[in-house]
Amino acid sequence: MIIRTGSQKTALIVFAHQTPASFNATARDVAVQELSDQGYRVLVSDLYAMKFRAEATRDDIKGELKNPELFQYGDETMFAWMENQLSEDITAEQQKVTEAELIIFQFPLYWFSVPAILKGWFDRVLAQGFAFSLEKMYDNGVFKTGLDRFRLVWTGSDWFGLNFGLVLDNLYFSFRLISFRPVVD
Amino acid sequence: MIIRTGSQKTALIVFAHQTPASFNATARDVAVQELSDQGYRVLVSDLYAMKFRAEATRDDIKGELKNPELFQYGDETMFAWMENQLSEDITAEQQKVTEAELIIFQFPLYWFSVPAILKGWFDRVLAQGFAFSLEKMYDNGVFKTGLDRFRLVWTGSDWFGLNFGLVLDNLYFSFRLISFRPVVD
Numbered sequence: 001m002i003i004r005t006g007s008q009k010t011a012l013i014v015f016a017h018q019t020p021a022s023f024n025a026t027a028r029d030v031a032v033q034e035l036s037d038q039g040y041r042v043l044v045s046d047l048y049a050m051k052f053r054a055e056a057t058r059d060d061i062k063g064e065l066k067n068p069e070l071f072q073y074g075d076e077t078m079f080a081w082m083e084n085q086l087s088e089d090i091t092a093e094q095q096k097v098t099e100a101e102l103i104i105f106q107f108p109l110y111w112f113s114v115p116a117i118l119k120g121w122f123d124r125v126l127a128q129g130f131a132f133s134l135e136k137m138y139d140n141g142v143f144k145t146g147l148d149r150f151r152l153v154w155t156g157s158d159w160f161g162l163n164f165g166l167v168l169d170n171l172y173f174s175f176r177l178i179s180f181r182p183v184v185d
Numbered sequence: 186m187i188i189r190t191g192s193q194k195t196a197l198i199v200f201a202h203q204t205p206a207s208f209n210a211t212a213r214d215v216a217v218q219e220l221s222d223q224g225y226r227v228l229v230s231d232l233y234a235m236k237f238r239a240e241a242t243r244d245d246i247k248g249e250l251k252n253p254e255l256f257q258y259g260d261e262t263m264f265a266w267m268e269n270q271l272s273e274d275i276t277a278e279q280q281k282v283t284e285a286e287l288i289i290f291q292f293p294l295y296w297f298s299v300p301a302i303l304k305g306w307f308d309r310v311l312a313q314g315f316a317f318s319l320e321k322m323y324d325n326g327v328f329k330t331g332l333d334r335f336r337l338v339w340t341g342s343d344w345f346g347l348n349f350g351l352v353l354d355n356l357y358f359s360f361r362l363i364s365f366r367p368v369v370d
Contacts (some may be wrong), residue, residue: 054239054301116305
């Protein structure tokens, strides 16, 4: 259950470029300004600057594991989410997602997809229970009523002969699981 | 130029599961045994056990950057590869790739794709210059003559209604860039 107070909308920009002087960072700053001008409260997760960890490990769970002899990441993080035992960095990102009506993922294409640091954000933050469940996915997804929209923004040169449709399909397909509704405008 | 001596073939298993007692690890061990029985020298990169870093950062380049004011990961790692200035962990993995006639990527599906730790292996190890270039990609790729084949092996439950074709398409598309030739048999 997502509870919001007040009328100000919140936007979250999940940003995955290493360089403050980059075109990507400039574009992000323009987006922050524009969204602020539109009345949004804007949150930015600057993954490299935060030294966000990409690897899904046992350290994502505080305290004891349910099954230490056979560590199953997906199960353990689901139980940890239920008991508020996920690591602080994951919990902080989940809180931002919960508060956001708009999420923007901004990244350069690495191997026709998101950089590993952003893939790690997907893997770790969008945990089972928090972002999807057996009962709540696809058209009945957790975020169906909370999020107005999300946006993918990427940069990349075109000398690979990039199949952008395929890239889009793959990323959008993933997000449909949790009822993120993409917009292109 | 890849130079090999002797007739023994080498296989590389890039393994991305956290748990030594897992089904994945057991399957890996069976593959190691089977390949050894067939006469292969078998190398295993157990990414979690190695604490392989997924994030593409400035630390991937030893010494000075070409352009410290505007860090561009792809350019800097290409130059670093040319001058043998990539970090030790990347260089070690590249050496294994160079020696291998067969590469197996084994992983559980996370968000319809590889876990971030394996995406980081792609992002960091398969650097421009080493794995592809403007002149050497697709049908003329760097590994066209070196690698006999590569294999993707994944595990995952099917309750998502997984679109395996899409997952395959996306991963295979990426690898065609460097002339990895997938086999399914």
